[in-house]
Amino acid sequence: xxxxxxxxxxxxxxxxxxxxxxxxxxxxxxxxxxxxxxxxxxxxxxxxxxxxxxxxxxxxxxxxxxxxxxxxxxxxxxxxxxxxxxxxxxxxxxxxxxxxxxxxxxxxxxxxxxxxxxxxxxxxxxxxxxxxxxxxxxxxxxxxxxxxxxxxxxxxxxxxxxxxxxxxxxxxxxxxxxxxxxxxxxxxxxxxxxxxxxxxxxxxxxxxxxxxxxxxxxxxxxxxxxxxxxxxxxxxxxxxxxxxxxxxxxxxxxxxxxxxxxxxxxxxxxxxxxxxxxxxxxxxxxxxxxxxxxxxxxxxxxxxxxxxxxxxxxxxxxxxxxxxxxxxxxxxxxxxxxxxxxxxxxxxxxxxxxxxxxxxxxxxxxxxxxxxxxxxxxxxxxxxxxxxxxxxxxxxxxxxxxxxxxxxxxxxxxxxxxxxxxxxxxxxxxxxxxxxxxxx
Numbered sequence: 001x002x003x004x005x006x007x008x009x010x011x012x013x014x015x016x017x018x019x020x021x022x023x024x025x026x027x028x029x030x031x032x033x034x035x036x037x038x039x040x041x042x043x044x045x046x047x048x049x050x051x052x053x054x055x056x057x058x059x060x061x062x063x064x065x066x067x068x069x070x071x072x073x074x075x076x077x078x079x080x081x082x083x084x085x086x087x088x089x090x091x092x093x094x095x096x097x098x099x100x101x102x103x104x105x106x107x108x109x110x111x112x113x114x115x116x117x118x119x120x121x122x123x124x125x126x127x128x129x130x131x132x133x134x135x136x137x138x139x140x141x142x143x144x145x146x147x148x149x150x151x152x153x154x155x156x157x158x159x160x161x162x163x164x165x166x167x168x169x170x171x172x173x174x175x176x177x178x179x180x181x182x183x184x185x186x187x188x189x190x191x192x193x194x195x196x197x198x199x200x201x202x203x204x205x206x207x208x209x210x211x212x213x214x215x216x217x218x219x220x221x222x223x224x225x226x227x228x229x230x231x232x233x234x235x236x237x238x239x240x241x242x243x244x245x246x247x248x249x250x251x252x253x254x255x256x257x258x259x260x261x262x263x264x265x266x267x268x269x270x271x272x273x274x275x276x277x278x279x280x281x282x283x284x285x286x287x288x289x290x291x292x293x294x295x296x297x298x299x300x301x302x303x304x305x306x307x308x309x310x311x312x313x314x315x316x317x318x319x320x321x322x323x324x325x326x327x328x329x330x331x332x333x334x335x336x337x338x339x340x341x342x343x344x345x346x347x348x349x350x351x352x353x354x355x356x357x358x359x360x361x362x363x364x365x366x367x368x369x370x371x372x373x374x375x376x377x378x379x380x381x382x383x384x385x386x387x388x389x390x391x392x393x394x395x396x397x398x399x400x401x402x403x404x405x406x407x408x409x410x411x412x413x414x415x416x417x418x419x420x421x422x423x424x425x426x427x428x429x430x431x432x433x434x435x436x437x438x439x440x
Contacts, residue, residue, distance in 0.1 A: 039112060042109045047121070057193065067195050071199035072182065072234045074203055076089065080238065085166055095158070126188050129164060162182060173240075183232075184231070186229065186230050203221060263280070268326055269330070273327065284316060
């Protein structure tokens with residue numbers, strides 16, 4: 001029957017739409033919001049009526065194992081004490097399992113499909129860090145809650161500060177990469193009662209706050225099935241940021257290594273020659289102490305940097321001994337203590353080798369008085385009996401037969417020239433831009 005107005009005309013379409021909405025709303029059932037009474041009723045049913053007991057494994061067939069899935073979310077690396085081989089991290093676990101005794105019909109409790117329950121009121125696996133270094137205790141605390149759903153699924157997310165052992169490989173310090181593991185196990189149950197399995201994500205880094213010393217370059221997760229206890233191992237690869245070590249330790253050590261060679265540049269008459277070599281030795285000893293205090297005290301792995309510093313310390317020890325020996329020879333009195341013949345022969349051999357080497361650079365011939373009779377370039381014989389050829393100063397050959405004229409100072413110079421390290425010190429003079437090379 002059509003609706004007509006008082007004038008006999010048909011009603012407008014808006015009237016029909018309003019009537020349709022009214023009829024539909026009248027047939028929609030009334031929805032009541034969930035109240036605290038619904039949750040209380042559900043908890044009473046679970047823990048009083050059904051007499052839930054947290055000491056009983058929540059599975060109908062007690063001969064089977066409960067499958068427990070574990071994920072680990074890393075939030076930060078607090079400290080990595082490489083000397084004590086201890087890693088301190090922060091994060092939380094996401095542990096899920098199915099509890100057959102925490103199931104209900106949501107329609108009976110005003111569509112309550114999930115509730116939060118204190119963790120101490122329900123059964124949960126006694127998961128603990130197996131390779132921890134602090135006191136042994138399970139993860140979680142009494143203040144935490146578990147999230148239970150009507151189908152029996154339980155989600156537990158305990159947060160923890162974890163201190164674990166980590167074997168350190170310091171071979172390539174400070175460019176080392178360390179692999180550390182977190183081993184979680186169900187301490188009381190075996191894998192026949194509780195089977196721990198790895199989650200779908202492994203180590204989650206979504207909330208990770210990057211460390212100023214270490215970079216997480218990789219991670220993995222594995223389940224150890226060959227053991228009696230159920231164990232899940234989370235592994236992470238940590239790469240050290242080397243900038244701090246390079247600027248404060250490595251670069252100064254290299255500089256000291258260069259300075260240890262420069263001691264042969266100083267003449268024997270210098271009063272600072274001995275103190276300079278000793279100072280470099282002590283400086284390297286200080287840096288060796290700093291590096292040793294940073295690295296773990298073990299003999300399984302040795303740092304290449306430590307080996308290099310020990311070698312440099314041995315080299316500087318030899319340098320100090322040679323310097324003191326050279327100074328001892330330089331200041332001896334030839335009148336009171338004549339030069340032995342075997343040292344004169346050593347000085348003669350060194351001079352001959354040196355003369356041959358300079359002849360290859362500037363071939364020349366001399367008279368017995370040291371006058372240049374052949375060879376290119378302008379010559380100028382000076383009072384010190386040196387001959388200048390272009391920019392090269394060459395000392396005329398000495399009369400090797402005059403043994404009585406050899407002094408202890410010449411022996412000291414010959415000892416220094418016989419050292420291979422003397423060539424390096426002479427090359428340093430060239431690097432520093434010295435135009436006139438004086439062979440003395």
